Amino acid sequence: MESSERLARPLIQLAKLAGIATSYVGMSHDYHEINDNVLVAVLAALGIDASGEGAIERSIKHIQDERHARLVAPTVLHRVGEESHVPVNVGMLDMPSATITLENGEAYEHTLLPDAGDGSKAYMLNGQFVSTASIVIPADLPEGYHTLHVTVGERTEDATLISAPPRVELLDEMREGRLWGWMAQLYSIRSSDSWGVGDFEDLAVLLENAKSKTGADFTLVNPLHAGEPVSMLTPSPYLPVARGMVNFTYIRPESIEEYQTLPDDTRRQIEQLHASVEPLNGDAQLIDRDAMWQAKIQALWLIFKADRTAERQREFEEFCAQVGEELEAYATWCLCYDKWGAPSEDADNWEQRLAKDSPEVMGLRQQFPDTLEFYHWLEWVASEQLDRAQSRAKAAGMRIGIMADMAVGVHPLGSEAWWYPERFAKGATVGAPPDMFNQQGQDWSQPPFNPIALERTGYKAYRDLVHNMFAHAGAVRIDHILGLFRLWWVPAGLKPIDGAYVHYDSEVMLGILALEASRADGVVVGEDLGVVPDYVADSLSSHGLLGCAVEWFEQKDGMFRAPADWREYALASVNTHDLPPAAGYLELEHVKLRERLGLLEGPKEVFERSAMAEQDAMIEMLVEHGYLDAELARDRKANQTEIVMAQYRALQDSPCKLLAASITDAVGEKRAQNQPGTNNEYPNWRIPLADARGQVVTLDTLFDRVDVRNIATIMRTK
Incomplete structure (x- = not known):
């Protein structure tokens, strides 16, 4: 605990008044006090001057005066x-x-x-x-x-x-039972008709087949938030340009209604464009989004230029009016990017020099009205195809359908940060303090929501975001749900270890989630892995949010907990996208990869021994509770598939309300989709779906495979 002398210091009092934690306890129960320079920088990011003793005293008085001068807080929460x-x-x-x-x-x-x-x-x-x-x-x-x-x-x-509502109510099917589904990285799962990257038509087929052939009731997919309009495309779905918009690079051109009435010569052009990237579907090494998009955007231009019926035009115009300013923000940013190039941090770059209402931006909109409308149209088509995928999932009998994934933040140079700068803190990014998995800490580069601005605006930005997520899905997974309580802010120019937690009004934000889930008859899952203070776990439970129970993380003091002892309100899985698939984890792919990328703090041998001890403990738990035959455990390499199946059998004994199986585990893939702490050192979010032999697995045959059906049989057991 902080000493009384430290708590009496004006800087500490100012920080606490502003909602900044001046100390914290890490994953290893180690106590840390935040350095003064970090507190001063975080306060500055909130727009609060703490540059000297006089400034600190003035800021304290200003905050207290402001709070007492207003009649009522700008945002008030009531529980029905x-x-x-x-x-x-x-x-x-x-x-x-x-x-x-x-x-x-x-x-x-x-x-x-x-x-x-x-x-x-x-x-x-x-x-x-x-x-x-x-x-x-x-x-x-x-x-x-x-x-x-x-x-x-x-x-x-x-x-x-x-x-x-006081809480998110369970679906009727989850009150006395539970539901199960798949986890998939949409871009990685291609069909014979894909353009080299999985798309919304693939998603619709994936959902339909997952239900009809395996009995699944949902599929958790990677975030589908909006990205850049032209190459180069950011690979990470967790670094979106705008979270409220849909990523139009997932459009299937041939599924657009107007494609069916195109003239023969135009259709031939599109077929030729498709043929130019069709070989990408067979590449087992790398997803090439840029090659895909360079061909697909030409096809989309051809369809955009085609005639639309009066009814279709009316639907387009209604969509634009309904989405409103959020669509205008994204389309305008896309136009600027298209004509002036990629935004950057250079002082003379258009995004740094110009605001949304500057004469130059207004002039560009007037100069290229067709291109501006094209970006409106792309967003309409993307939303339409995503909605259609969800409708097809529900028509197939899925109870939930799409489980959408909400990224924790946005790209610092994206449309949302440019159009709405008042929403975000300036001079800080979101990250995480050091832990056993990322010993150097993490900086995710995203600007955090300013909690002061959220309160002043009735949390409109967050309300709209949650509403938009549920508009296209039956469930929403909130990445880093702890961000509703506190976020680790890393001041510009400092390392991830030199940050501080900034608190948010979780009661309001959880209330918004409950309200929007209630209106959508939806489910909310919070990714609550890592260091979770007791008050956070209690709050999530009391609000009816499901957390995450990951088998590899359900351990304490070197022992794995029996699945029967896991919590009820959780989505249970064997692993996450930040770990290698089950087979790869057993082969210590995470050790080899971190050594190769220089991400280890100490000798490889030390980390490898720790990883093997962890694996031994996992095997011991599986054998002890009857999920794995002891004889099979003696030769892990030869019986790797049986060990993976045992891990999934273990999930069945958990009381968790949702269970999820990874498609990568089902087909024997060993490569991780993402290695935290890296950018281009590893092809994050660019790994195609392949089997244990490194052969591409296509959507056309995915759910007919014996290995996939075997996992599905286990998941349907109860």
């Missing part, structure tokens, strides 16, 4: 079915009054009663005492995003009133 008391700042003799405008524009008819203030907690502001009263929000306020109007004397202020 419970009475809420909303604090209101009043004069010593004042009494507040309030009304509510519901989300649909109607007035809430119930009378809102005030509670008297507490004069003992008065605050001196501009020569007058300010005390606190409250407004009582009745328990029967319906769920939704409402507006609270608070009046004190002649002043009236509005607040966003988020009325949310």
